[in-house]
Amino acid sequence: MNFDLNDDQRSIKATAAEFLAARFKPDHVRELAEAGSYDEGVWKEMCELGWPGIFIPEEHGGQGLGQVELVVLMEELGRVLAPSPFFSNAAAGLVIQTAGSEEQRARWLPGIASGELRGTVGEVSGDRAPLVADADSAELIVLLDGDSATVVEGPLGERVETLDSTRRFSAVEARAGEQLAGDPEPGRDRIAGALAAELVGVAQQTLDMAVDYAKQRKQFDTPIGAYQGVSHRCAQMLLEVEGARAAAYYAAWAADAEPETLALAASMAKAYASDAGWRVTASSLQVHGGIGFTWEHDLHFFLKRAKVDGHLFGTAREHRDRVAALSGLGLLTTTR
């Protein structure tokens, strides 16, 4: 038992962090966000690095690693707020891989793994999926509706503006398509877990920003981080970031190693991280004071991403209710 990344995972994390820090400097992210666009060059590089297929079996052109490795990337992508179709494409891969028939997987996964066939996933409510990331550029759109998943051809839908200008969303009308053979629930849980990890990265970054600022900024001749009003707030942020990280990695591990607990673990992670993501980023704004409320400071992009992520693939309230249902009168969970 070892609650820590192994050497390979640590190396993926370090490489990703370095790559992303170089490619997505804050000013570049701002430029992309203000233009509402992605950096296609960096996306190509990610494809060359094999990122889109990190969790896809080698037989389908992927790297044959697991959800933990995917989540490592998601955390790092969240940390720099990468404007990129990585998440939407991975989401499609996760659903097809877990719910597709052998033939469907063989047909679609290689393109998703290489990035040549971009996918995305939308959640239908009523007669439309109101918020589908990258539906305007994806060639393959998986529509989730209750316990059915349908694949339709993209691009589709109408661009919509959301709080988060670092990600592109469209509204897509529900329509007929090719049904996936299996249960889409495990795929949806993996998506929720991946978002939880992204939220960990987003929150961690804004915690770091708050701590740095609290060390430098002086008021009444004292660094504000020496006031408990600020330092205790930062401690609370750490508590929530670490809690979200523990839950997100546990859910990823469950997806790979103990699929029977995935549903519960994923809902716990998404509920906790949705709340923590919003609270931590909002707290960081409070620590920054006025400057954090200006467009020219980067903080707001993180705050908005955190809020929007919290509403994707199930809100905290929905996941909390599911946790209550799934834990029911269950027995004490002891060490596995």
Added chain:
Amino acid sequence: MNFDLNDDQRSIKATAAEFLAARFKPDHVRELAEAGSYDEGVWKEMCELGWPGIFIPEEHGGQGLGQVELVVLMEELGRVLAPSPFFSNAAAGLVIQTAGSEEQRARWLPGIASGELRGTVGEVSGDRAPLVADADSAELIVLLDGDSATVVEGPLGERVETLDSTRRFSAVEARAGEQLAGDPEPGRDRIAGALAAELVGVAQQTLDMAVDYAKQRKQFDTPIGAYQGVSHRCAQMLLEVEGARAAAYYAAWAADAEPETLALAASMAKAYASDAGWRVTASSLQVHGGIGFTWEHDLHFFLKRAKVDGHLFGTAREHRDRVAALSGLGLLTTTR
């Protein structure tokens, strides 16, 4: 418009505060609480002062004042945590006065006003009223069950131990009795409002204790009240005490001057004060640290009274839901 007590009310408040501080010194309250008894001598004095009949019309032997004056007394009684049947007796008076027929009022109110015929009120749930204050000594027990109020002869029931040893409770089986003629709801709202005021007194006292302690107690060579961890907590306590006070006095005023808003105002007061009472007293314990967790410190009696009051005549959750229902799509409340 004047959101302040008038001269008469201020004088009642000052007299009550002085009387109660002299009669219910902390050590005496502790003695009574540990013995589970009341000070009958002080109760007699209160009767001589006319307190039990403060809100009862002069024609029925009362002082002919209103709910605001009752609430002034309740706040002061809460402040010293008076072990006394005052509240239970007043509760009976409030229901009989608002729901009794002319004949019933004439029959019972004079005894309640003079303290010669002690009353109390129990809320029936299922086939019993699980927590009736002073049912073991009251001669007249009003049982509220849905929209009916029945008067039965006391004393009745079986003593039960609660967290709050400064008040005596019994469980009473539901039984047939004489029906009150009118709607018991306004009486119940007045009782809830009176409890809200008692909670204000309880909370105010523990805030004062916390502030005093925070000024004296030193840690790391500094009074703990100079740390924001403590001072901001005290500020929060003040916010809640003042909020509860505003809501409680508004509800009292509504009972006297604007009965059509009593239901909403009383539920707002009871919901807010139930939460505030518990949070403020628990916060005071945290400020006191270990000493506040000892039996020999007085704080716990306040904490327990606050918690128990919060569960009497509707919990915060029940009253909040009622506020939602009563405010519905109502129009903006402007100045009356």
Added chain:
Amino acid sequence: MDLTLSPEEAAFREELRAWIEANSPGREPEGDEAAFEFRKRWQRELDAAGWAGISWPKEYGGRGASLIEQAIFNEEIVRSKAPPMANVLALAMGGPTVIAHGDEDQKERYLPPILSAEEIWCQGFSEPDSGSDLASLKTRAEKTDGGWSVTGQKVWTTFAHHAKWCMLVARTDRDVPKHKGLTYFLMDMEQDAVQVRPLVQITGESEFNELFIEDAYIPDENVVGGVGNGWMVAITTLMHERATLAFGLQVQVQIALLQLRELVIERGLENDPIVRQRIGQLTIEAEVLRLNAYRGLTQIMKTGVPGPEGSLGKWQWSEVNQSLTEAAMEIRGAEAPLLESDWAYRFLRARANSIEGGTTEILKNIVAERVLGLPRMGAK
């Protein structure tokens, strides 16, 4: 204790309601310039009818009415959906400061054009490096012939681009402890030495401005309250900000709450127990905010000056408004992220509530030290 309006107050409200109904200027036009002109015209009309300075003394052009009537006025303006007046900062803060600390010449010179909206005022207190710690401000005023030469930078300046006058606090003496070397000026904004740059907020809008001041000239007669007394004069301005503006804010919360209930019904969530708890709690808190605002007025009317209790109201308002806009996001559920709804804007805007006009941390300090009498931070 009497929460009903007195006959005079009730008559005031009736008269006002009738007047607003007869004179309501209709919808505000689009665009900042046009909207501001519209608000100026509206204020001129109000002033002409005697409604502009409700609680100002009659001798200075006001109505000489009580703070309760001022509050009724604020409530009615919001309730009737009439636009706010153009010169809010001068009416609520600048004018009362001149009345309290200005000399007779200043009162005569400045007060009438405030009421008529001829001269708009803005507030130059905050600086990039001295947010909560106002007394650490660095903008400096050097003595020159017959006046002062001012250089520095100000931030969070509302209406700067419309303003004729700026309530400016600057350092006039660097050799004394920091609270003591400050002076309160009225700076003419119509000079090249003062540059205004809009400050874009996280909402994408810009309500505020930065001021870049380089060798701006202020004549001696524009000092308010005497050289070196700037701290005390500024506190008067801030007290009025918290006491009076807070009143209008609570009315806005009431309106927002109505809209939130409409949203709940529209979404068919009126029987959702969790939503009901949320709305119930917000209703209670908004009501407590309203009641405390009135209690605050009662106190001010008794003691004559706004006290530190005003900080409680500002603090509580920020929490209620943030909580209310977050509730709206939860109620909108999966569609909450969409910018198409005004709630998304309000939700972002509310994040500043706990910072603007005194951060919650500073307000808690004030409450702890000045209301509860706890020792100052760092006391031994």
Added chain:
Amino acid sequence: MDLTLSPEEAAFREELRAWIEANSPGREPEGDEAAFEFRKRWQRELDAAGWAGISWPKEYGGRGASLIEQAIFNEEIVRSKAPPMANVLALAMGGPTVIAHGDEDQKERYLPPILSAEEIWCQGFSEPDSGSDLASLKTRAEKTDGGWSVTGQKVWTTFAHHAKWCMLVARTDRDVPKHKGLTYFLMDMEQDAVQVRPLVQITGESEFNELFIEDAYIPDENVVGGVGNGWMVAITTLMHERATLAFGLQVQVQIALLQLRELVIERGLENDPIVRQRIGQLTIEAEVLRLNAYRGLTQIMKTGVPGPEGSLGKWQWSEVNQSLTEAAMEIRGAEAPLLESDWAYRFLRARANSIEGGTTEILKNIVAERVLGLPRMGAK
């Protein structure tokens, strides 16, 4: 990352489960004396079978197993509803402190009777005037022939009435800054100079004691870690408290949560949306507590010593446990005030969670300063 048990860990758990099942001592008798004797017998049996000092080195009578196995042991004891061992403070804190800072004679003298429960230990750190500020303690030790004479008062001393040894921190030098003049002693409780008085809590029970010490004698060889090093040695004890005891606490939360779910079902509230949100949230927080406890162990196993992160777990535990017991009160509704249910007791007891073993305020300071690297309070 591998959250499954290794084959050795799994084997350990299987062996332990089988052993507990075969040797479970049944229900604890009523009464403090009898219950404590029962726990001592139980510990002797565990020790005889090699289960007493799981993570202690083999050379000192332990099992030499990992902290993971220690954690598995703690979980299984709670899960099986077996009683705790009698000498918990010595096993979790006193022993590890002697192992880290004691000399060979001390290790030989003190460790075996800890494992066998022959000698029970208690902890004498807190004093009435030095709650969070341990270094300000006033109990003083004066040098005498071959030893020390100790006078002072200690408080919050668990098991003092059963204890042979007290981990005592006292001031041995009043002329140096306060952290530097402290020494860590093992004080013999069996002397008249040490009086034990039970301290009644708000629950009406008394888990803790006060110690009144007047001219107690401690020989030189009972100094641990050297004269003047008491602060550093005490920190070791506290770190072990937060790291190891915390583990057992999270297991107790899991058990309490099961009971809370039973209460919900019993009350027919399993479909109440508000109750479900509450239970869902508590389930998540308890799980996060469990995961962080394991992450903490992984960290300690890597770095060798418990770090300041242990403070996070203690802090989070206190919030979860308080929230859980408050939820039980809400679920019990109108009957919540009745003392007949164990929940009322637990609810009161939980109020101490944010004070005992480090107040939440102090834990937040530690996290802010030592984990996040924020400036110390009062820094300029």
